[in-house]
Amino acid sequence: MSTGKVVAHCSSTRKGEDLVAFMETVAEAYKDVPKIHVVWDNLNIHYDGASNRWTEFNARHDNKFVFHYTPIHASWINQVEIFFSILHRRCLRWSD
Structure with a gap:
C-alpha cells in the first residue's frame, strides 16, 4: 500500500516489550493490508527469543x-539511516 503514511514512536527504552507495543500500533494502522513485510537488522530484540515474542x-x-533480516554486516541499511539524517538536518530540525 503506497500511502506515504509513517508510523513512528519514540521511547526512553529499547526493550522487546517496547517493540512489541510499537508493532501492535503498526498492526492496527495497517489492519486492512493482507501482508506486511518488516525489514530488521540483527538487534537482539528483533528475534523471537525464549518468549517466542514474534x-x-x-x-x-x-x-x-513477514520478517526479513539483513545480513549481519549489511551496509545497505546505512543508506536508510543516512536518508533520515538528511531529512532531519534539512527539514525537521527547524520545524515546531
Whole structure:
C-alpha cells in the first residue's frame, strides 16, 4: 500500500516489550493490508527469543507479518539511516 503514511514512536527504552507495543500500533494502522513485510537488522530484540515474542505476535495477527533480516554486516541499511539524517538536518530540525 503506497500511502506515504509513517508510523513512528519514540521511547526512553529499547526493550522487546517496547517493540512489541510499537508493532501492535503498526498492526492496527495497517489492519486492512493482507501482508506486511518488516525489514530488521540483527538487534537482539528483533528475534523471537525464549518468549517466542514474534511467533506469538504474528499468530495474533493471522500470520500477516513477514520478517526479513539483513545480513549481519549489511551496509545497505546505512543508506536508510543516512536518508533520515538528511531529512532531519534539512527539514525537521527547524520545524515546531
